[in-house]
């Protein structure tokens with residue numbers, strides 16, 4: 001029987017790379033995005049490569065939209081994999097300067113969107129007694145950047161991942177997260193072009209001295225979804241070219257070799 005995967009935010013960046021890698025003749029990928037055109041473009045790339053996918057419009061922050069997404073997925077019969085890639089970045093800000101409407105929008109998409117989708121599809125997987133969910137956290141969820149809405153929203157996703165792992169594990173469903181660090185997606189490119197991020201600083205801070213590609217996050221997501229990760233649940237895996245590992249190392253006050 002064909003497997004069914006749902007990727008939210010599949011119309012761009014990490015979600016697109018993941019949709020493309022997940023899709024095979026045996027795995028139908030439902031690409032859900034608030035950006036209908038982006039989702040359709042992902043599907044046409046998948047089909048051109050011989051894969052199997054369909055596009056659907058969904059706003060993950062909206063309960064009714066997620067309920068409609070459940071109907072779409074129910075038509076496919078079941079769901080084996082859910083990857084929650086829908087998310088929005090933010091620019092640096094002081095806490096007191098952060099626009100509250102923007103604060104709430106970021107939380108609504110990043111945290112609430114992830115919560116609503118896990119809440120909707122986790123129990124469906126549990127009914128079948130099998131399934132895997134991968135959430136997208138961030139290095140910004142481990143270490144706080146001057147991003148007063150984004151960083152805490154990602155820390156909350158890391159913790160939610162553990163809550164869900166405990167909740168759904170006994171019913172056969174694994175829940176993990178990846179924590180990307182500076183990935184050259186459309187969202188990051190736009191910020192670099194607007195002067196909000198500096199690529200040389202990002203490269204310098206990484207132990208491996210380069211920015212992560214969307215495909216490299218997709219590879220980690222595919223691993224966590226796969227049978228090779230059958231004993232892993234509740235984990236948040238940094239995929240950051242060593243940004244987290246280098247934090248303390250690079251701030252050492254004594255002599256170091258590089």
Ligand SMILES: NC(=O)c1ccc[n+]([C@@H]2O[C@H](COP(=O)([O-])OP(=O)(O)OC[C@H]3O[C@@H](n4cnc5c(N)ncnc54)[C@H](O)[C@@H]3O)[C@@H](O)[C@H]2O)c1
Nearest residue numbers: 009011012013014034059060086087138180182183185187
């Ligand atoms: N790019 C990075 O450096 C980086 C680093 C760490 C974490 N992340 C996380 O990775 C995820 C994907 O980011 P990306 O860089 O690929 O961004 P992106 O903008 O390229 O892709 C995000 C997609 O989510 C969709 N989306 C936004 N709001 C939505 C909503 N309400 N409902 C449904 N879809 C919605 C967008 O339309 C877009 O297609 C986000 O959660 C982001 O926080 C990215």
